[in-house]
Amino acid sequence: MQDMPTLTKYWDEKRGRMSVILRNGERPLRGIVVEDEYPGAISGILCFAKSGGIAPVATASNGKIIWKVANLAPGELKELVYTSLTRDALEGYAPKKPTAADAALLASMASRTPRLAGDQPAEAPEKAEEKPAPMPVKAPVEKAAKRAVVIAVGAGKGGTGKTTFSINLGVALAEMGRRTILMDADASMSNLSTYMGIEPHTLKTTLHEVLAGEAEPDKAVYKAFNDNLRVVPSGLSIEGFLKMDRSLLKDVIEYFSRDADFIVIDTPAGYNKELALSLAASDHLILVLNPDEGSMTDGLKVQEMARILDVNILGIVLNRYDMKNPFFSRSQVEAHFGSPVIAMLPEEPGVRRKDKVPSVLAAPSSRMAAEVYHVAELLAGQKAPSESTSFVSRLMLALFNTAAI
Template identity: 80%
Template sequence: MQDTPKLTKYWDEKSGRMSLILKNGERPLRGIVVEDQYPAAISGILCFAKSGGVAPVATASGGKILWKVANLAPGELKELVYTSLIRDALEGYAPKKPTPADAALLSSTASLPPKLTGDVETPAKAEERPALKPPEEPAKKAAPARHAVVVAVGAGKGGTGKTTFSINLGVALAELGNDTILMDADASMSNLSTYLGMDPNGMKATLHEVLAGEAEPEKATYRIFNDHLRVVPSGLSIEGFLKMDRSLLRDVIEYFSQEADYIVIDTPAGYNRELALSLAASDHLILVLNPDEGSMTDGLKVQEMARILDVNVMGIVLNRYDMKNPYFSRSQVEAHFGTPVIAMLPDEPEVRRKDKVPSVLAAPSGLMAAEIYHVAQKISGQKPPACSPSFVSRLMLALFNTASL
């Protein structure tokens, strides 16, 4: 029986990367630190986790790399990878491989064995410690982990109002008292934080850093408008986008799902790999369309991708719908997609993102808010609240408006 984790190391000549394979033993580990060395003359070390779980946090400086790996299950594998890239490579102007000189330096350290340091505590060892409470007092059982319902909001083309709807849906679910996470998975063209008026310079971390293994997921969450709502924005820098490992998105969503009731994902527009990764981690898809030919043609492709990935297509939201002179009727849209229209949002420019405040808060008694709450009710089974926002939302809204002056 292998009780302790095992570390192996190899140099990938073709890709110019060093890989550390960490295999856990037969007992779960709460936390462990993997340490490795690299030539200090190299700058621009890039670390990431290639597979399994939420990305470990890595730091590299002065010739030493430290990986903090949490919550290893029995027999679980982690592949920790690092390489050296010059800034031009990160910005897309050079091949994403180390220079021949850096590659030679890195490969020279392949024979130096990595080591395990830090806390290697197992739950079994923790139980051997003296109890903090009197023996006669029974220990409280931990609350069972939740598993969030994950709703992807998609569109076949940009400009349909997908992000605006995602924000309003997240706020509506939070107003109903649900712990909700609103995530910007449009990592290449992210704008959710901009729509919310968040200062990118004031964000300590974003989804980019989480997917690059440079930040823990909690560091990239921000409460806004409601104490039940947390936002996970994507970054705005090209460098951050190029460093992230998109394949870890599902693991990050799974991590957040343990502590939330609902996750609303603002997915990338179009028909691409990033959308597929978002859908693969989702339970439901809501399509946001404009009632025009281009939006409907491209939206049909997104719906087909969802069905291929066995994701439930909950319904269609028709945005900017002209109630008096529609280009397509509701019944025509439903017949074309074979999917019900669950909301019809009128064009109300006076309340759309008014002062960067979502419509469900800026105009809670309006038709748009009513339609959005109808979707939230369909997801959660909960009836909409009274027209006015909750007390906490009003308080946070007042602080938000004050800070915007």
């Protein structure tokens, strides 16, 4: 393998786009800049990275495209792509190919050699690993000063109330004035958007398209309930699911982390690769369990995966807990997991409302809301504000404040 990275450029006639293959050599690099030219006469330019996620930040102006690549591991390959698309094509109403005239102009640039600049050896210890394990975060408020604190909400099996808790936690953090991203990482069985009253067919862009390299991350962000809350839903189509590159999830989370205080990830239930990818990008795990043997057994596997990945176990949320006649007591659960129970949510009517308004907004005086806010306070390091807005006002805001950005 060569020591320096190489660039290979080719014209993809079938798709009507130019590809620049960036392949690294034997040493890790950082701060890579790749420059290429495009014909200024074309109607527009769209540049992105097919592989490598969102880490390559692409800009195009005055006939020049610049990709900025933060890091390259030894032997890593990234495909940098650009094409010309009309507005109709971008919105999905036409085939995603440039016009014949634009395609001819783009093809004429195949002989122009792209330029590589800014490659610097990455500083590393004498025996550095390509993918060092993330360090655990014990103090969320300190981490938030640098970037978003990332919280994975997990469960060993479906039906524990994981998604409902994730939504309420995200809303509670937003209500406390924290900029919060709520992400549906359950890409195969996504339902977070429907739980929030967002109709899936209205979503032009989701996490599916971002992980497939077909859309910029900001296109998959939607506003809901509070100006501090943003939602990144997953799609429902099988086609979109099959096109995803799940390994890019960490890049997407890091991208959103630059402009948020907290990212709450509704992870896939179970013990699988998708869960591992979510945990690997997270600082903390909150485990949502029901006090029954199946939930306890499967939940222990999720906790063990988090510990292997060096993710801090923030605690356990016991959902649908029978306060008078529990199957397992709080102390038994804590002894079994070796982790604290940080919330106990009783089985309350109306938690899943027909109007899709989360309990922390619809029933702020409920036990559910109080317990969720307790967890939010642990994360934010602050007390939740007293209710200064009437219930009717908050409910009206929630009902009419869900929209695409």
